[in-house]
Amino acid sequence: MLVKEALDKYGKTPDKLIGAMLAYQKSTLCNYLTEEDIKEFAKETKIPESRIYSIASFYSLLSMKERGKYIVMVCYDVPCYINGSVNVVNELEKILEIKMGQTTTDKLFTIEYSSCLGCCDKAPALQIGATLYGNLTPEKISSILSTYRGKKDE
Ligand code: FES
Incomplete structure (x- = not known):
């Protein structure tokens, strides 16, 4: 475009x-x-x-820094923080082998902090594109990321 x-x-x-x-x-x-x-x-x-x-x-949705194809936005507001967003971030960093704010070497994923994603009742939550994921545990992260690996262009 x-x-x-x-x-x-x-x-x-x-x-x-x-x-x-x-x-x-x-x-x-x-x-x-x-x-x-x-x-x-x-x-x-x-x-x-x-x-x-x-x-x-x-605007946090806009960036002037090169990022990955998929932006993994992890909510870090209080309800998500209290419900374990730190564990979600740790798991993302471990699986993707990057730190918060960084992009994977294959340019597929970038991890970023986000303010409230509007689904506090499902805290902790993250968003990739238009899809929200809630009630997260570290065990769910690998499966979520795998749905984006090898995904055809939308
Ligand atoms: S505080 Fe995380 S979705 Fe609202």
């Missing part, structure tokens, strides 16, 4: 910009926005580059 295509689909006004940026980012191989992308969004929308940059750096 091109920046222009994302803007044509979602709209060029400031209130539609985040949707366009998310869609464009998702279409990139490494799930992030480059400096060139920021410039392109600014040029196409006539919104100052500094404003586009501040949006990209403020």
Whole structure:
């Protein structure tokens, strides 16, 4: 997807910009926005580059750092923390052989902290793409990750 295509689909006004940026980012191989992308969004929308940059750096769903195809967002708000999100993170780090915030060498997974995912009744929880996983235990992590390995493009 091109920046222009994302803007044509979602709209060029400031209130539609985040949707366009998310869609464009998702279409990139490494799930992030480059400096060139920021410039392109600014040029196409006539919104100052500094404003586009501040949006990209403020929203946690947007990134200016190269990431994996799948972002594993682990909720770290209080209900999830109390219910063992630390164990979930430890298991993810062990299986993927990376630390929080890092990307696997095959560029498949990035692990990131998230604020509340809106399913506190199923704490601890994580989200990959649009899919939420709750009531997690370390034993469930391997099976969840394996569903994304070898998965065809969506
Ligand atoms: S606190 Fe984790 S989903 Fe709400």
